[in-house]
Amino acid sequence: GDSVTQMEGPVTLSEEAFLTINCTYTATGYPSLFWYVQYPGEGLQLLLKATKADDKGSNKGFEATYRKETTSFHLEKGSVQVSDSAVYFCALSDPNAGGTSYGKLTFGQGTILTVHP
Amino acid sequence: DGGITQSPKYLFRKEGQNVTLSCEQNLNHDAMYWYRQDPGQGLRLIYYSQIVNDFQKGDIAEGYSVSREKKESFPLTVTSAQKNPTAFYLCASSMDSAYEQYFGPGTRLTVT
Numbered sequence: 001g002d003s004v005t006q007m008e009g010p011v012t013l014s015e016e017a018f019l020t021i022n023c024t025y026t027a028t029g030y031p032s033l034f035w036y037v038q039y040p041g042e043g044l045q046l047l048l049k050a051t052k053a054d055d056k057g058s059n060k061g062f063e064a065t066y067r068k069e070t071t072s073f074h075l076e077k078g079s080v081q082v083s084d085s086a087v088y089f090c091a092l093s094d095p096n097a098g099g100t101s102y103g104k105l106t107f108g109q110g111t112i113l114t115v116h117p
Numbered sequence: 118d119g120g121i122t123q124s125p126k127y128l129f130r131k132e133g134q135n136v137t138l139s140c141e142q143n144l145n146h147d148a149m150y151w152y153r154q155d156p157g158q159g160l161r162l163i164y165y166s167q168i169v170n171d172f173q174k175g176d177i178a179e180g181y182s183v184s185r186e187k188k189e190s191f192p193l194t195v196t197s198a199q200k201n202p203t204a205f206y207l208c209a210s211s212m213d214s215a216y217e218q219y220f221g222p223g224t225r226l227t228v229t
Contacts, residue, residue: 032217034217036220041223042222042223043121043123043207043220043221043222043223044160044207044209044220045220046217046218046219049217089159089160093217093218104162104165104175105150105160105162105209105218107159107160108159109157109158109159110157110159
């Protein structure tokens with residue numbers, strides 16, 4: 001079945017450092033890929049998405065490129081801020097899946113990011 | 118403002134009691150979902166519904182039940198049969214199952 005593997009955390013950075021959170025996936029079809037962010041005590045917010053190979057999703061300075069050849073969707077940001085401290089989830093949805101898997105989001109385990117001033 | 122609301126934010130129950138968690142959306146989305154989040158385990162799908170009056174079991178449906186009588190509402194009941202009900206519960210919705218999901222703020226359930 002589909003699966004998502006994320007870089008293990010926690011990740012601790014100083015403000016203005018470069019961020020990379022690795023995400024690789026396994027899917028039988030051609031999935032859509034997502035990054036969600038969760039701030040303490042809150043629900044998940046969609047950060048960015050990509051629906052086909054070589055698409056780049058971007059939002060709030062974060063970027064991720066859908067790489068089919070390496071089955072990856074790594075999250076990057078050039079200069080992190082203290083306010084970026086949160087848990088980041090990589091997820092996939094296979095719109096071509098049938099039966100009970102249709103539309104299902106498969107999540108990675110999440111990566112905790114802490115940014116210090 | 119369009120969005121998803123979950124209530125209450127915190128819920129406390131005694132073991133052996135059923136409890137119902139509310140989820141309402143005014144986004145006019147067809148599909149709705151319930152997830153459970155435990156520390157270090159990411160999110161796991163409990164139930165989902167693609168249209169009114171229809172729903173499907175997710176990966177961990179045992180001990181839970183749902184209904185979808187109205188498009189905007191998808192309540193989740195945690196029954197006494199659920200062995201480890203203490204968790205953070207998240208509701209989500211999407212335009213249909215092929216689109217990205219949007220999440221509510223969550224309900225933290227504690228059962229003692």
